[in-house]
Amino acid sequence: MQKIGVFVCWCGSNIAGTVDVEAVAEAMKTVPGVVFSTHYQYMCSAAGQKLIADAIHEHHLDGIVVASCSPRMHENTFRKTAEAAGLNPYMVEIANIREQCSWIHKDKEEGTAKAIVLAKAAVAKLLHNKPLTAGTSAVTKRCLVIGGGIAGIQTALDVADAGYEVDIVEQRPTIGGRMAQLDKTFPTLDCSACILTPKMVEAAQNEKINIISYAKVEKVDGFVGNFRATIRKKARCVDETKCTGCSLYMNKCPSKKGKDEFNMEMNNRPAIYIPFAQAIPNVAVIDPEQCVKLKTGKCGLCQKVCTAGAIDYTQQDELMEREYGAIVVATGFKPIDPSPLNEYGYAENADVITSLELERLMNAAGPTKGTLLRPSDLKHPHEIVFIQCVGSRCDENTKRGKPYCSKICCMYTAKHAMLIRDKYPDTKVHVFYIDVRTPGKNFDEFYRRAVEQYGVDYIKGMVGKVAREGDKLMVRGSDLISNQQVEIAADLVVLATAIEPDPSARSIGTMLTASMDTNDFFTEAHAKLRPVESPTAGIFLSGVAQGPKDVPETVAQASAAAAKVIGLLAKDHLVTNPCVAGSDELLCNGCSQCEKVCPYGAITYVDKEVRGPGVREVRRVAQVNPAVCQGCGACTVTCPSGAMDLKGFTNQQIMAEVDAICL
Amino acid sequence: MSVNNPNWKPKIVAFCCNWCSYAGADLAGSGRMNYPADVKIIRVPCSCRVNPLFILRAFERGADGVIICGCHPGDCHYTSGNYYARRRLTMLFSLLDYLGIERDRTRVEWVSAAEGAKFAKTMNEFVETIYSLGENRKLSDIRCKKS
Ligand SMILES: Cc1cc2nc3c(=O)[nH]c(=O)nc-3n(C[C@H](O)[C@H](O)[C@H](O)COP(=O)(O)OP(=O)(O)OC[C@H]3O[C@@H](n4cnc5c(N)ncnc54)[C@H](O)[C@@H]3O)c2cc1C
Ligand code: SF4
Ligand code: SF4
Ligand code: FES
Numbered sequence: 001m002q003k004i005g006v007f008v009c010w011c012g013s014n015i016a017g018t019v020d021v022e023a024v025a026e027a028m029k030t031v032p033g034v035v036f037s038t039h040y041q042y043m044c045s046a047a048g049q050k051l052i053a054d055a056i057h058e059h060h061l062d063g064i065v066v067a068s069c070s071p072r073m074h075e076n077t078f079r080k081t082a083e084a085a086g087l088n089p090y091m092v093e094i095a096n097i098r099e100q101c102s103w104i105h106k107d108k109e110e111g112t113a114k115a116i117v118l119a120k121a122a123v124a125k126l127l128h129n130k131p132l133t134a135g136t137s138a139v140t141k142r143c144l145v146i147g148g149g150i151a152g153i154q155t156a157l158d159v160a161d162a163g164y165e166v167d168i169v170e171q172r173p174t175i176g177g178r179m180a181q182l183d184k185t186f187p188t189l190d191c192s193a194c195i196l197t198p199k200m201v202e203a204a205q206n207e208k209i210n211i212i213s214y215a216k217v218e219k220v221d222g223f224v225g226n227f228r229a230t231i232r233k234k235a236r237c238v239d240e241t242k243c244t245g246c247s248l249y250m251n252k253c254p255s256k257k258g259k260d261e262f263n264m265e266m267n268n269r270p271a272i273y274i275p276f277a278q279a280i281p282n283v284a285v286i287d288p289e290q291c292v293k294l295k296t297g298k299c300g301l302c303q304k305v306c307t308a309g310a311i312d313y314t315q316q317d318e319l320m321e322r323e324y325g326a327i328v329v330a331t332g333f334k335p336i337d338p339s340p341l342n343e344y345g346y347a348e349n350a351d352v353i354t355s356l357e358l359e360r361l362m363n364a365a366g367p368t369k370g371t372l373l374r375p376s377d378l379k380h381p382h383e384i385v386f387i388q389c390v391g392s393r394c395d396e397n398t399k400r401g402k403p404y405c406s407k408i409c410c411m412y413t414a415k416h417a418m419l420i421r422d423k424y425p426d427t428k429v430h431v432f433y434i435d436v437r438t439p440g441k442n443f444d445e446f447y448r449r450a451v452e453q454y455g456v457d458y459i460k461g462m463v464g465k466v467a468r469e470g471d472k473l474m475v476r477g478s479d480l481i482s483n484q485q486v487e488i489a490a491d492l493v494v495l496a497t498a499i500e501p502d503p504s505a506r507s508i509g510t511m512l513t514a515s516m517d518t519n520d521f522f523t524e525a526h527a528k529l530r531p532v533e534s535p536t537a538g539i540f541l542s543g544v545a546q547g548p549k550d551v552p553e554t555v556a557q558a559s560a561a562a563a564k565v566i567g568l569l570a571k572d573h574l575v576t577n578p579c580v581a582g583s584d585e586l587l588c589n590g591c592s593q594c595e596k597v598c599p600y601g602a603i604t605y606v607d608k609e610v611r612g613p614g615v616r617e618v619r620r621v622a623q624v625n626p627a628v629c630q631g632c633g634a635c636t637v638t639c640p641s642g643a644m645d646l647k648g649f650t651n652q653q654i655m656a657e658v659d660a661i662c663l
Numbered sequence: 664m665s666v667n668n669p670n671w672k673p674k675i676v677a678f679c680c681n682w683c684s685y686a687g688a689d690l691a692g693s694g695r696m697n698y699p700a701d702v703k704i705i706r707v708p709c710s711c712r713v714n715p716l717f718i719l720r721a722f723e724r725g726a727d728g729v730i731i732c733g734c735h736p737g738d739c740h741y742t743s744g745n746y747y748a749r750r751r752l753t754m755l756f757s758l759l760d761y762l763g764i765e766r767d768r769t770r771v772e773w774v775s776a777a778e779g780a781k782f783a784k785t786m787n788e789f790v791e792t793i794y795s796l797g798e799n800r801k802l803s804d805i806r807c808k809k810s
Binding site for chain 1: 685697
C-alpha cells in the first residue's frame with residue numbers, strides 16, 4: 001500500500017473563501033492510501049513547501065497530492081519540492097480547487113464537496129503513478145525570427161548580440177515592416193526612417209544575422225530546441241549577390257501599372273522595383289504579375305541596362321531546410337479595409353483615406369513628395385476631419401469591426417493633427433473621438449499639446465455619415481458634450497482604422513501549433529507572468545503579432561522575447577517530458593496502427609524476442625522513440641490490443657479518476 | 664424530469680485537453696465565471712487521449728453526462744489529435760445512442776485557451792441539458808452504485 005500525503009492550500013482567501021479547507025483535509029484522512037492530510041495558508045510559500053518536505057520525511061510518503069491552484073501554475077513548484085525531499089517528481093498530483101472550484105462557485109457547501117471529489121480523484125490517480133525519469137535532448141543554438149518589422153529586427157539584434165545565429169524570414173522584398181512606412185513617430189516626432197534605418201543596417205551588417213527576404217516559412221517540424229523549418233525563398237529574378245541597387249532600370253521598364261504597396265497603392269511603380277530607398281536588402285525585385293518579359297517573353301530591357309548582369313528571368317524559387325532551437329513570431333499587423341463600413345464612404349471617395357495612407361502623403365518619399373494634397377484633385381485641403389476608432393471597439397455581435405481597442409490610433413491621430421497644424425496653420429483640423437486614451441510616458445502631455453498649443457478641435461461623438469457634396473465631403477456626426485448634431489464641410493477625411501494581425505498569422509499559428517485568440521493575435525503562455533512566450537515551448541512572441549502596440553512597447557517586448565530566446569539557447573540540453581508513450585511487448589501484435597496516427601513519426605517496429613508467461617518468440621513489436629514522442633496519446637487509443645499506453649496519463653490513471661468522480 | 668429523487672444532482676465528467684480547453688477552464692476560473700459544481704474536469708494531454716472506453720466507464724459508473732473539450736480544428740497542440748478525437752467520438756456517440764444513451768448526454772466542444780467565457784457558457788448549457796434529461800440509468804452498473 002502506498003503512503004500518500006494530501007496538502008490543502010487556502011491560497012489566502014482565494015480558496016478558503018468558498019471552500020472549507022479544514023473539512024477537505026479532514027475528509028481526505030479517511031481515503032484509502034492517505035496517511036497524512038493537512039491544510040496551510042500558502043502551500044507554494046517557502047514555509048508551505050517546507051511543511052510538505054517535512055511531512056514527506058516524517059511520514060515516509062510515496063506520493064503527494066496538493067489541492068491548490070491550477071497545475072499550470074504550480075505543478076512544477078511542487079514537483080521540485082518533492083524532488084528536493086527525495087521523492088520522484090512525478091509522484092505529485094495537483095487537485096485544481098481554485099480555478100476549477102473556489103473561484104467559480106459561490107456556495108461554500110457545494111465548493112467544499114466538489115473540492116473533496118477533486119482531491120479524491122487526484123489521490124485515485126496518484127495510486128497508479130509510477131516514478132518517471134526525464135531524458136535530455138540537445139539544443140540547436142540558432143534562432144528563427146518570422147517577420148522583419150521593428151519587432152523582428154530588435155529581437156534578432158539582441159539574440160545575435162549574445163552570440164547566437166539568427167535568420168530573419170521576411171515575406172516582403174525588404175525588412176522594416178510598417179514602421180518604414182511612417183513619416184514621424186509619436187511621442188517625440190522624430191522621423192521614422194531616421195531611427196529605423198540604422199537598425200535595419202545594423203541587422204544587415206551583423207555577421208550573426210542572416211536576412212532571408214521575399215520568403216516564407218512553409219513547414220516546421222520538431223519541438224523546442226530541435227525545430228526544422230522549410231523556407232521558400234521566392235524568385236526575385238534578380239541575383240542578390242550581383243545587384244547593386246542602382247535603379248538604372250527604373251525609367252526603362254515599360255510596365256508602369258504595378259501598384260506601389262509601400263505607398264499604400266496610391267501611385268504606380270514599374271514591374272522591377274526596390275520598395276523604398278533605404279530597403280534592406282537594397283536589391284531589386286521583379287513583379288511577375290507585371291513583367292512583360294515574364295508574361296510574353298518579349299522585352300528584357302532591364303537586363304540590357306543592368307551593368308552588373310544581375311537580372312535572371314529564369315530564377316526559380318529556392319527551398320531551404322534549416323534547424324533552429326527557438327522560433328520567434330514577429331508577423332505584425334495590417335490596417336483593416338474600412339470599405340465595408342459604408343457610412344464613411346471610403347470605397348467611393350478618393351478623399352476619404354486611412355491614417356496609414358496619410359503617413360505616406362505626408363512623407364517626403366511618398367506619392368506627393370511630402371506636400372499634403374488630397375488625392376482626388378491634388379488640391380491642398382483646408383479643412384480636415386479625423387475619425388477615430390474606425391472598426392475598433394465594436395460590439396462583437398454586429399460583426400462590423402474588431403471588439404478590441406487598437407491602442408495606437410489616439411496617439412497617431414494627435415500626431416497627425418499636430419503635424420498638419422504645424423506645417424499648414426491655415427488648415428482647420430477636427431477629430432471625432434469616443435474616448436481619448438493616452439496612458440504612457442509623455443503621452444497625455446502630447447495629446448494636450450495638440451489641443452492647447454495647436455488648437456485641434458476635438459469633438460466627442462461618432463460620425464453617422466460621410467457624403468460627397470460638390471467639392472466637399474459632408475461629415476455628419478454628433479457632439480455628445482454640447483448634445484448637438486454637427487456637420488462639417490471637409491476637404492479630406494482621415495480614418496483611424498483598426499489594426500488586425502497579418503493575414504498570414506493564422507497559418508503560421510497552425511504550423512507552429514501556437515495558440516491564438518479569436519482575433520488571430522498570438523496567445524501568451526500566461527497573460528501576466530509569461531507575456532512573451534507562447535504556450536508551445538520554444539515559440540516566442542514579439543511585437544504586434546501578440547496584440548496592438550506602438551513602437552516603444554514593441555521594442556520592449558522584442559527585447560524581452562530575445563532574453564527568453566537567449567535563456568533557452570544558452571542551455572546545452574533540455575530536460576524532456578517523460579510522459580511519453582510506450583507499448584507492452586507482450587500485448588503488441590505489430591499491426592502498425594499506431595505508427596499511422598503518430599504526428600511525429602515517433603513509432604518504429606523491430607523484430608524482437610518477446611518473453612513472458614508462456615511466450616518466447618521473435619515478434620514484430622512497436623517501439624516508441626522517447627526523444628521524439630510528444631505525449632499526445634493518439635496511439636494509445638488507436639491500439640486495438642491495448643498494448644500502447646501513455647506514461648503519466650495511463651489508462652489506469654484516467655479510469656481511476658473517472659471512478660472517483662462518478663462514485 | 665428526475666421524478667424519483669428531488670435532491671438529485673447530476674454527475675458530469677469533462678475531459679479537457681491540456682493546451683487549450685484546460686487553460687480555457689482556468690481562464691473561466693480567474694475571470695470568476697460561474698458554472699455549476701456538477702462539472703468535474705479530468706486533464707488529458709490532448710482530446711485524442713480520450714479513449715471511448717473512458718466514456719463508457721463513466722456511464723457505467725453512473726455519470727449523467729460526459730463532455731470532451733479540445734482545441735479548435737487546426738489548432739491542436741499536436742496538430743491532428745482533435746481530428747482523431749472527432750472521428751472516434753462520432754462513432755462512439757452513435758453507438759451510445761443505439762444503446763439508449765441520449766445523444767445530448769455526450770458532447771464535443773472546441774474551446775481555446777483564450778475562451779474562458781465560452782468554457783463557462785458551454786458548461787452552463789450542458790448542465791442545463793443534463794438536468795432536463797434527468798438521471799441516466801442506461802448502462803449504469805448497479806453494482807457500482809453506492810447505496
Ligand atoms: C497609421 C499608423 C501610425 C503609427 N504611428 C506610430 C507612431 O507615431 N509611433 C509609434 O510608436 N507607433 C506608431 N504606429 C505603430 C507601429 O507601426 C507599430 O508599433 C510597429 O510597426 C509594430 O512593429 P511589428 O514589427 O510588430 O509589426 P510590423 O511593422 O507589421 O512588421 C511585421 C513584419 O513581418 C512581416 N511578416 C508578416 N507575416 C509574415 C510571414 N508569415 N512571414 C514572413 N514575414 C511576415 C511583415 O511583412 C512585416 O515586415 C503607427 C501605426 C499606424 C498604422
Ligand atoms: S503519444 Fe503516441 S502518437 Fe503521440 S507522439 Fe507519442 S508515440 Fe506519437
Ligand atoms: S497499435 Fe498497438 S498492437 Fe498495433 S503495433 Fe502499435 S502498439 Fe502494437
Ligand atoms: S492538444 Fe488540444 S485537442 Fe490536441
